Amino acid sequence: MPAALDAQSVGPVDVAVILFEGNKFSGDVAPALAELNDSGTVRIIDFAFVRKETDGSASVVEAGDAEVAEKAAQQQQAAAYQQQQEAAQQQAMVDQAASQAAAQTAAQMQAQQAAAAPPPPAAPPAAAPDDRMAKIKELGEMKIQGLLTDEEFAAEKARILGT
Numbered sequence: 304m305p306a307a308l309d310a311q312s313v314g315p316v317d318v319a320v321i322l323f324e325g326n327k328f329s330g331d332v333a334p335a336l337a338e339l340n341d342s343g344t345v346r347i348i349d350f351a352f353v354r355k356e357t358d359g360s361a362s363v364v365e366a367g368d369a370e371v372a373e374k375a376a377q378q379q380q381a382a383a384y385q386q387q388q389e390a391a392q393q394q395a396m397v398d399q400a401a402s403q404a405a406a407q408t409a410a411q412m413q414a415q416q417a418a419a420a421p422p423p424p425a426a427p428p429a430a431a432p433d434d435r436m437a438k439i440k441e442l443g444e445m446k447i448q449g450l451l452t453d454e455e456f457a458a459e460k461a462r463i464l465g466t
Contacts, residue, residue: 334378438463 321332340347352364439460446456 331378334382337379435463 336345336347336350339345354362354364356362442451442456442459442463445451446453451459
């Protein structure tokens with residue numbers, strides 16, 4: 304037991320024995336145990352791995368052994384890196400979806416605005432040559448009667464002729 308702990312401050316102690324059939328233990332459980340300990344779900348004081356060899360002998364690997372600790376740290380780093388990559392991929396997908404939604408919304412708004420916009424004013428219909436001549440004659444009579452000045456007559460005539 305570590306020196307900083309005494310039996311009365313530890314509280315109830317449970318012993319867990321985990322069996323791996325056929326000696327198929329790879330050490331993958333170490334990061335899971337570390338995560339449980341870090342989250343406060345369990346409090347691991349000490350642990351050891353006992354392995355039965357094919358010749359019937361047993362070998363023990365203590366949690367403090369450098370190899371086990373290093374592998375656990377590497378696996379934790381790999382898991383953290385993978386989580387970061389997955390989070391980045393998810394964020395990229397969210398960003399792409401948001402971008403597509405914004406583009407679609409902008410296109411819909413443009414279509415709505417185009418549909419709601421009034422048509423451009425129609426050009427006045429071109430008067431037939433005979434109709435234009437009749438209007439110019441009418442303007443000439445108004446000028447003779449003194450109803451139009453020379454400038455007003457010239458402006459209206461230019462308007463009628465489209466010049």
